[in-house]
Amino acid sequence: MAAVTMPRRRPGRPRRSETRDTREVVLTAATALFAARGFDAVGLREVAAAAGVDVATVSHHTGTKAQLYDACFARVFAAERAVLEAAAARARDALDAGPQQALRALHDMLDVFVDFLEARPETTALWLRRWLEPNRHAELDQRYAAPLYDLVEELLAAVAAGGALVEPTPHVTVRSLVWAVHAHVVALASPGGSPARERREFRAFLRRLLVALYGPTGLTSGP
Amino acid sequence: MAAVTMPRRRPGRPRRSETRDTREVVLTAATALFAARGFDAVGLREVAAAAGVDVATVSHHTGTKAQLYDACFARVFAAERAVLEAAAARARDALDAGPQQALRALHDMLDVFVDFLEARPETTALWLRRWLEPNRHAELDQRYAAPLYDLVEELLAAVAAGGALVEPTPHVTVRSLVWAVHAHVVALASPGGSPARERREFRAFLRRLLVALYGPTGLTSGP
DNA sequence: CGGTTAATCCAACGTCTGTCGGATAATGCG
DNA sequence: CGCATTATCCGACAGACGTTGGATTAACCG
Numbered sequence: 001m002a003a004v005t006m007p008r009r010r011p012g013r014p015r016r017s018e019t020r021d022t023r024e025v026v027l028t029a030a031t032a033l034f035a036a037r038g039f040d041a042v043g044l045r046e047v048a049a050a051a052g053v054d055v056a057t058v059s060h061h062t063g064t065k066a067q068l069y070d071a072c073f074a075r076v077f078a079a080e081r082a083v084l085e086a087a088a089a090r091a092r093d094a095l096d097a098g099p100q101q102a103l104r105a106l107h108d109m110l111d112v113f114v115d116f117l118e119a120r121p122e123t124t125a126l127w128l129r130r131w132l133e134p135n136r137h138a139e140l141d142q143r144y145a146a147p148l149y150d151l152v153e154e155l156l157a158a159v160a161a162g163g164a165l166v167e168p169t170p171h172v173t174v175r176s177l178v179w180a181v182h183a184h185v186v187a188l189a190s191p192g193g194s195p196a197r198e199r200r201e202f203r204a205f206l207r208r209l210l211v212a213l214y215g216p217t218g219l220t221s222g223p
Numbered sequence: 224m225a226a227v228t229m230p231r232r233r234p235g236r237p238r239r240s241e242t243r244d245t246r247e248v249v250l251t252a253a254t255a256l257f258a259a260r261g262f263d264a265v266g267l268r269e270v271a272a273a274a275g276v277d278v279a280t281v282s283h284h285t286g287t288k289a290q291l292y293d294a295c296f297a298r299v300f301a302a303e304r305a306v307l308e309a310a311a312a313r314a315r316d317a318l319d320a321g322p323q324q325a326l327r328a329l330h331d332m333l334d335v336f337v338d339f340l341e342a343r344p345e346t347t348a349l350w351l352r353r354w355l356e357p358n359r360h361a362e363l364d365q366r367y368a369a370p371l372y373d374l375v376e377e378l379l380a381a382v383a384a385g386g387a388l389v390e391p392t393p394h395v396t397v398r399s400l401v402w403a404v405h406a407h408v409v410a411l412a413s414p415g416g417s418p419a420r421e422r423r424e425f426r427a428f429l430r431r432l433l434v435a436l437y438g439p440t441g442l443t444s445g446p
Numbered sequence: 447c448g449g450t451t452a453a454t455c456c457a458a459c460g461t462c463t464g465t466c467g468g469a470t471a472a473t474g475c476g
Numbered sequence: 477c478g479c480a481t482t483a484t485c486c487g488a489c490a491g492a493c494g495t496t497g498g499a500t501t502a503a504c505c506g
Contacts, residue, residue: 022453037356040263044494054455056496061453065494125355131409132348133260138413172421172428175410176403183402184395186354190361198395205395212435245483267464277485279466284483288464 023061026051030062031072035125039069073130076123077144080116087112088151095158102159109155110177110206117185118199124185149174173213180206246284249274253285254295258348262292296353299346300367303339310335311374318381325382332378333400333429340408341422347408372397396436403429 029050033042044065048055062068087109094105117124130140152174184202188195252273256265267288271278285291310332317328340347353363375397407425411418 038261038263038352040261043492045492055494056456057454059495128351128355129261132351138415141410141413172407172425175406176399176428176432179402179406180399183398187364187398190364192361202395205399209399209436213432266462268462276483278464279486280484282465 022051022053022057026053026058026061026068027072027075030058030068031076031122031126034069034072035122035129038129039065044068073126076120076126079120080123081144083112083116084109084148084151088155091155095155102155106152106155106159107207107210109152110210111203113178114181114184114203114206117181118188121185121189124182128182128186145175145178148178152177177206177209180209245274245276245280249276249281249284249291250295250298253281253291254299254345254349257292257295258345258352261352262288267291296349299343299349302343303346304367306335306339307332307371307374311378314378318378325378329375329378329382330430330433332375333433334426336401337404337407337426337429340404341411344408344412347405351405351409368398368401371401375400400429400432403432 026047030042030047033047033050044058045055047068048058051058058068062071091102091105091109094101127144133140149171153171156174184198187193188198249270253265253270256270256273267281268278270291271281274281281291285294314325314328314332317324350367372394376394379397407421410416411421
């Protein structure tokens with residue numbers, strides 16, 4: 001099972017410097033497993049083995065299995081949100097510099113999103129798996145997706161008001177954009193193919209799509 | 224558990240007329256459960272209960288649990304493929320009638336796709352769940368996705384050659400389009416919201432997207 | 447030093463899982 | 477009718493599951 005393994009710490013109270021260490025290792029191992037195979041297909045003993053600890057240690061640090069899953073989920077999406085909000089802040093600043101700069105900032109924000117998911121594909125896997133659960137879907141949408149969509153829509157509206165876009169964007173456009181990214185990431189994780197080329201092509205596609213949807217803006221080209 | 228229940232047939236060899244009946248009921252119940260919660264979260268006893276039969280009866284008709292899952296998967300996608308290939312055949316015929324008619328046929332084919340997934344959301348759920356499995360992804364892509372993508376691309380290229388489209392379509396565009404549909408279906412299955420409006424808006428979005436990507440063709444407006 | 451705290455593992459629990467052998471009952475066929 | 481066939485269910489098995497109590501070990505603190 002490869003094992004991200006801890007160096008197998010002996011029992012006893014840890015030194016103050018290394019506290020909270022095991023929990024991180026467990027969460028990382030669990031996140032990878034949950035992303036790859038889903039909640040029910042992963043056993044706690046398997047998580048423990050991947051982390052190089054005992055089952056009871058996992059429970060000790062993360063409580064129940066459902067709590068462990070929630071912790072993985074929250075951890076991953078906190079990272080995503082942090083990255084996106086930083087990019088959004090930059091985009092907001094660019095709003096004052098005119099619609100052209102604002103649109104470029106929007107493009108940058110899309111890049112940040114794509115980069116993040118490419119670097120951490122577990123995010124996509126965890127997201128899609130929970131997305132499919134019929135009951136939790138609404139809650140998930142409210143809590144994670146809606147703020148992101150609103151943010152992008154707000155930026156698009158602001159850019160549109162500046163005259164660089166043809167029309168304001170409905171929810172469905174942003175959602176489709178996001179899902180195209182998820183699809184790209186899943187396909188990228190598959191063995192075979194030419195990752196570098198695929199990444200390049202996908203970015204070009206996104207650029208082209210945005211320009212196509214929102215009209216010619218003078219930002220059409222750009223190496 | 225609601226139960227699509229069979230009327231609880233008594234033991235004994237069935238009449239020749241009603242043979243193969245139970246198997247269909249089991250597959251239907253299993254498909255719904257697998258789609259909603261995934262392979263590992265669904266127990267065979269639960270499938271049996273939903274179908275109104277005993278566990279052993281499920282095994283008797285569908286073999287192992289993995290075989291049951293495969294049967295559900297194959298059944299659902301055989302239906303999808305049948306519908307899509309019929310639409311594709313119509314689109315091919317329209318190619319001879321000129322690029323305008325060909326593009327309209329392409330739009331119709333998209334509609335058929337969306338209609339099918341809306342009517343059978345299990346298709347999307349089963350598809351996405353297996354899509355996420357890292358190892359089976361490539362096989363799945365080869366076996367189910369690639370032919371579909373190739374088909375649409377071929378049609379687009381033919382239409383483009385006729386002068387109605389601006390440029391040929393790379394793989395990534397078609398894939399993004401398909402995923403936008405899946406996202407739409409998942410969102411539609413969620414409680415709350417206004418399904419009728421969402422369906423209307425999404426179709427409008429698809430039209431707009433196609434026109435935006437492939438240039439003004441005179442087919443811009445619709446109803 | 448001695449006492450407290452905290453992390454780790456071992457072992458066991460009850461439950462649920464997928465699977466299979468065998469009993470039962472009803473039809474089809476001669 | 478009598479025999480083979482088939483669908484159905486009951487019961488049981490071995491294994492894996494999530495979870496818990498208790499023992500062990502080591503660091504902190506006075």
